Amino acid sequence: MDINIKKDDFEITEEIEIFNQNSSDHGAVSIFIGKVRPENGLKSMEIDCYPEMAQKEIKNIAEIACSKWTLNNIRIVHRYGSLKPNENIVLVITGSSHRSDSMSANEFIMDFLKSSAPFWKKEIYSDKEIWVEQKESDLRKLYQWESF
Amino acid sequence: MDINIKKDDFEITEEIEIFNQNSSDHGAVSIFIGKVRPENGLKSMEIDCYPEMAQKEIKNIAEIACSKWTLNNIRIVHRYGSLKPNENIVLVITGSSHRSDSMSANEFIMDFLKSSAPFWKKEIYSDKEIWVEQKESDLRKLYQWESF
Amino acid sequence: MKLKYFAWIAEIIDKREESLEIPSEINTIGQLIDYLSSIDEAYKKAFEKRKNIKFAVNQVLVNENELISKADEVAFFPPMTGG
């Protein structure tokens, strides 16, 4: 299990390589990559972060994922700082012997990162700055896992 | 949309690069990689295939995915022939503006490939050869999408 | 008619494909299976557990009642196990 909270960009290919080095014996690997969506007029996305808490919380959720599903390895990278449209924000890699485990764990971790990991997004336009608000739909997705 | 049915191995990094070249404006990319699981004593996995039908059927299911979810791009690679343990079998990349679309479409396509695309797996052990049987659980996953 | 076989069906019949003249009274997949089973033990054995066999006409999955004609490509295979 490997969790990286950092400002610098990540190379997906490199991340997959490291992931594979640490765990070669899985039949199923699920990867999710979240990027800054190039909304009309968006100049950049500033992501505020509480790194010490993020590290703790994400480790915690990765452990919960490991208890819910049979996973061979998890790798999570989440960036903060000022990001341009199309830049990478987040990467989640989950490996398992079975596709449904790797897929469900991946979705679970992403749902958690969206609404429960201490990151805050601000959209910077040329004429305004908007703090992104938490979405009801994201919260609902998160709650669904509790009855799982 | 790009569908590749072939014997040669694929490089995940290369595939992601091609995928990104053909579709740069998505916020969410989901990737699934299926490999030959290194079962105890497994020497190789032989995958029989009806390539012309596979091409048609997979194109069809990719189009259904595009009608169910908002997707910017889909890339599917499925190998056949004789594969060693840990070799890549299948790759599905789905890109969308929203993570739930890319994730659901990816899972949908994989569920389809498991039970409805014309591939047949045979496990080769030193003392026996076993044609893999279709799993009830895989079929059930596929049927769940019909009521979706 | 062009016939194709896959997986263990191809192993039992010991062919992956062949072209066969089919009597003109054979109009459906079901009739074709009965006919093939009647002319050779290998087909009979391959098609024994008919519930376990799927068919495609011109690369499209169909059921036993599907009408077929000389120009078609008919394929026989077990339930799929890809992915």
Add this chain to the structure above:
Amino acid sequence: MKLKYFAWIAEIIDKREESLEIPSEINTIGQLIDYLSSIDEAYKKAFEKRKNIKFAVNQVLVNENELISKADEVAFFPPMTGG
């Protein structure tokens, strides 16, 4: 007590963190918010919509009734929007 602020709360208070001497009768997060709001308009404004504020003590999410002490790191932030 070490205090941390994030996102628009940090913007309104115009600080990302600070160390403050807190009166000994302040025992919970809720009391701390009331106290801070009473000493400065910026805190008052930041904590106005209290429903929209979350808190962590020593990097663990807690509710308003959580007990706090001098050695703690207390953080204030809006609902998270990561991923």
